[in-house]
Amino acid sequence: MKAQSLRIFFKTLGPGLLFASTAIGVSHLVQSTRAGADYGFALLWAVMLANVLKFPFFEYGSRYAASAQQSLIDGYRDLGKGMLLLYGLITLGTMFFVTAAVGAVTAGFLHQLFGLEGIISIKVTTYLLFATCMLILLIGHYKALDRLIKIVGSVLLATTLLAFFSTLGRGPAADPFQWFDASILQISNPSFPFLIALMGWMPTAVDLSAWNSLWTLARRKESGYQSSLKEVLREFNIGYWISALLAPCFMLLGAYLIFGTDKVLAQGSAAFAGDIINLYTESIGDWSRWVISAAAFSIMFGTCIAVFDGYARSAQRVWQLVSPQNSKGEESSGIRTFQIVLIVVGLGALLVINQFGNSLRSLVDLATAISFLVAPIIAFANYKLVMGLKPEDRPGITMRWLSRLGLVFLSGFSLVYLYALFF
Structure with missing residues (x-):
C-alpha cells in the first residue's frame, strides 16, 4: 500500500x-538575503506574515483546478469578461518587469558560474540566457520544465540547509539584533518601500x-493520472x-554574515x-x-524558465478566451499563441533590463511593488471562485x-503604499 501511495504521489509531483x-x-x-543584510531580523515578521496570509x-x-477541471483564468472569465480583461491587463503590466528582474538575477549567477567576467559582457550573457530558456520551452514545453525543476530544486535545498546550519553554528558577525523596528512602518521612512517590495514577492506575486x-x-x-483534490493539495x-x-534561512545568511x-x-547583477x-562559501568553505x-x-x-512559461501560458489562455473564435479546443492555435507570447515576453524584458542597466535593486523593487499593489484584486477573485465550488471542495x-x-493585510498595505507615493 505504501509503495502504491508513493507511485501516486510521484504522478502528482510537479506543480508544487x-x-x-x-x-x-x-x-x-535576493530579497530575503538583502533584508537580513540591511536590517538583521527586524523584517522577519514581515516575511513570516506574508507567507502565512498569502x-x-x-x-x-x-484547489480550483483540481475541482473545477479548469484554470483560474477560466474562472475569471466566468466571473465576468471585465475580470478576465483586468487579469489580462495585470499580466501585461507586470510580465516584462518581473521577467526582467528574474532574468537579470539569473544572468548574474550564470556569469559567475562560468567565470565570464572579462570574456563577454553581462548583456550578452543575458541574451544567451533568454534564448536558452525560450528554446527549452519551445522544444520540451511542460515536460522539460517539470523534470528540470525536480533536479535543481533538490540540489539547492540541500546546499541552503547546509549553509544555514553552518552559519548558525558560527554565530553572527555582529550583535545584538533588533527583532522589530516600528520606524520601518512609517511611510516617510526610506525603508518603507523596501518593506512593500519584500512582501510583494514573499513567497511570490499573488x-x-x-x-x-x-x-x-x-x-x-x-x-495521464486524474489526481484527487486531496492529492493535489x-x-x-x-x-x-x-x-x-x-x-528565514536566506535572511539568516544575510543577517549573520x-x-x-x-x-x-x-547593485549590479x-x-x-x-x-x-561568497556568503555561502564563507559559511561552508x-x-x-x-x-x-x-x-x-x-x-x-x-x-527563469518557470516565469517565461507561466506568463506565456497565462497570456495564451487569456487570448484564447477573449478571441472571437474562442479557440479553446484548437491545440495548434494555442501552441502558436504560446510561441508568439514567449518571444514577446523575452524581447520586452530585455528592453526593461537595458533601461535599468546595472541597477538591479531598483528593477527588483519596482517589479515586486507592482505585484503587491495588484495582489488584493486577484486574492479576492480567487476567494470568490473557490467559494463557488461544490460544498465538499470548498x-x-x-x-x-x-x-x-x-485580504485585509494585502489591501491595507497597498492603500498605505499608494498614499505614500502620491501624498
Missing part, C-alpha cells in the same frame, strides 16, 4: 515544486497563483511550505551574484564554491478566516 522554484528565486536569494490565495489555484492552476492541469495531461502544500521555511559589518551587497556565492555556484544558478535558471472555516485576514 514549480511554485517553490518560482518563489525561492528572487524573493529568497497562502490561501495560492492554494486556491490548485497573480502568479493562476500559473499553479495551469501547471496542475498540465501535469494531469502529461502524466498535499503536493502543493509540500512545495509551498518548503519555500516558506527557506525564506553581513549585518553590522562594513560589507555591502553590490553579476557582482550581486558573486556576493551571494571555499571548497563549496562550484557546488554553490551551480546550485544557485540552477534554481534561478529554473525560476475551503474549511480556518482557511476562510485566514483568507479574510489576508
Whole structure:
C-alpha cells in the first residue's frame, strides 16, 4: 500500500515544486538575503506574515483546478469578461518587469558560474540566457520544465540547509539584533518601500497563483493520472511550505554574515551574484564554491524558465478566451499563441533590463511593488471562485478566516503604499 501511495504521489509531483522554484528565486536569494543584510531580523515578521496570509490565495489555484477541471483564468472569465480583461491587463503590466528582474538575477549567477567576467559582457550573457530558456520551452514545453525543476530544486535545498546550519553554528558577525523596528512602518521612512517590495514577492506575486492552476492541469495531461483534490493539495502544500521555511534561512545568511559589518551587497547583477556565492562559501568553505555556484544558478535558471512559461501560458489562455473564435479546443492555435507570447515576453524584458542597466535593486523593487499593489484584486477573485465550488471542495472555516485576514493585510498595505507615493 505504501509503495502504491508513493507511485501516486510521484504522478502528482510537479506543480508544487514549480511554485517553490518560482518563489525561492528572487524573493529568497535576493530579497530575503538583502533584508537580513540591511536590517538583521527586524523584517522577519514581515516575511513570516506574508507567507502565512498569502497562502490561501495560492492554494486556491490548485484547489480550483483540481475541482473545477479548469484554470483560474477560466474562472475569471466566468466571473465576468471585465475580470478576465483586468487579469489580462495585470499580466501585461507586470510580465516584462518581473521577467526582467528574474532574468537579470539569473544572468548574474550564470556569469559567475562560468567565470565570464572579462570574456563577454553581462548583456550578452543575458541574451544567451533568454534564448536558452525560450528554446527549452519551445522544444520540451511542460515536460522539460517539470523534470528540470525536480533536479535543481533538490540540489539547492540541500546546499541552503547546509549553509544555514553552518552559519548558525558560527554565530553572527555582529550583535545584538533588533527583532522589530516600528520606524520601518512609517511611510516617510526610506525603508518603507523596501518593506512593500519584500512582501510583494514573499513567497511570490499573488497573480502568479493562476500559473499553479495551469501547471496542475498540465501535469494531469502529461502524466495521464486524474489526481484527487486531496492529492493535489498535499503536493502543493509540500512545495509551498518548503519555500516558506527557506525564506528565514536566506535572511539568516544575510543577517549573520553581513549585518553590522562594513560589507555591502553590490547593485549590479553579476557582482550581486558573486556576493551571494561568497556568503555561502564563507559559511561552508571555499571548497563549496562550484557546488554553490551551480546550485544557485540552477534554481534561478529554473525560476527563469518557470516565469517565461507561466506568463506565456497565462497570456495564451487569456487570448484564447477573449478571441472571437474562442479557440479553446484548437491545440495548434494555442501552441502558436504560446510561441508568439514567449518571444514577446523575452524581447520586452530585455528592453526593461537595458533601461535599468546595472541597477538591479531598483528593477527588483519596482517589479515586486507592482505585484503587491495588484495582489488584493486577484486574492479576492480567487476567494470568490473557490467559494463557488461544490460544498465538499470548498475551503474549511480556518482557511476562510485566514483568507479574510489576508485580504485585509494585502489591501491595507497597498492603500498605505499608494498614499505614500502620491501624498
